[in-house]
Amino acid sequence: MGRQTRAKATRKKILDAAVDLFSQRGYSSTGLGDIIDRARITKGALYYHFDSKESLATAIIEDATDRVIGAFDGVASSASPALETMIHGSFVVLSMTAHDDLARAGRQLAQALGQFSEAGATVYYRHWTTAVTTQARKAGDEGDLRPDVDPDVVAQTIIAVLLGVTQLSAALATGANDMLTRLTWAWEMLLPGIASEESLDYFQQYLSRASVRFGQPVAPPD
Structure with a gap:
């Protein structure tokens, strides 16, 4: 899998996890740490895509x-x-x-x-x-x-x-x-x-x- 393909896959994992958590808990009650855990990625991977x-x-x-x-x-x-x-x-x-x-x-x-x-x-x-x-x-x-x-x-x-x-x-x-x-x-x-x-x-x-x-x-x- 090429670097660009991996980056797209990681971004999708982050977005999918965020959609699930924001829907379940709401925006205010969801932290970036929760999204990192749900997506099973590193903190650096998340901040590479979203600041x-x-x-x-x-x-x-x-x-x-x-x-x-x-x-x-x-x-x-x-x-x-x-x-x-x-x-x-x-x-x-x-x-x-x-x-x-x-x-x-x-x-x-x-x-x-x-x-x-x-x-x-x-x-x-x-x-x-x-x-x-x-x-x-x-x-x-x-x-x-x-x-x-x-x-x-x-x-x-x-x-x-x-x-x-x-x-x-x-x-x-x-x-x-x-x-x-x-x-x-x-x-x-x-x-x-x-x-x-x-x-x-x-x-x-x-x-x-x-x-x-x-x-x-x-x-x-x-």
């Missing part, structure tokens, strides 16, 4: 962002209407957050680092803002948004919904299906306020199909 716990967490956020935004961009690359892309993409992203360890850790760390450093959190939120804003503006150009709504405000609202749904479901520990159900409820509330009159029925029907595809929603609580 601090924050830089390690930021690398995880960047990798997670690339994975999640890549999935969203895959949805956006279709010929579907942009508002449909935002609905479909939101389900894809939340499903990944629930089932993909890296995606979940990236989201958790973006929130955790926001309390200590803007750098890591900015990476996560900036990319999200760009991706969703692009689609919201496209939806406006396609005539699927109400003429009295600002596409940039629509994008910010959708991002806030995604973050809020994941945060609430994590806090209540109610699981992935519940998270996707809450997302369905949020879109049911949002669509009448943002979709054009001519497009509303189509996107409401699309939402119904998407919610079934990603997990049968339950009725709202009484």
Whole structure:
């Protein structure tokens, strides 16, 4: 195994160990020594790749962002209407957050680092803002948004919904299906306020199909 290949393998071991520990214990309760022990590497090997716990967490956020935004961009690359892309993409992203360890850790760390450093959190939120804003503006150009709504405000609202749904479901520990159900409820509330009159029925029907595809929603609580 060449030096470059070994370095890549070591970096992956460090990141995998950090993802596991940050997910299990949280950012504040995990030390670099814990990561060294879990990865079974030397202190020098860790510091060769990362000079601090924050830089390690930021690398995880960047990798997670690339994975999640890549999935969203895959949805956006279709010929579907942009508002449909935002609905479909939101389900894809939340499903990944629930089932993909890296995606979940990236989201958790973006929130955790926001309390200590803007750098890591900015990476996560900036990319999200760009991706969703692009689609919201496209939806406006396609005539699927109400003429009295600002596409940039629509994008910010959708991002806030995604973050809020994941945060609430994590806090209540109610699981992935519940998270996707809450997302369905949020879109049911949002669509009448943002979709054009001519497009509303189509996107409401699309939402119904998407919610079934990603997990049968339950009725709202009484």
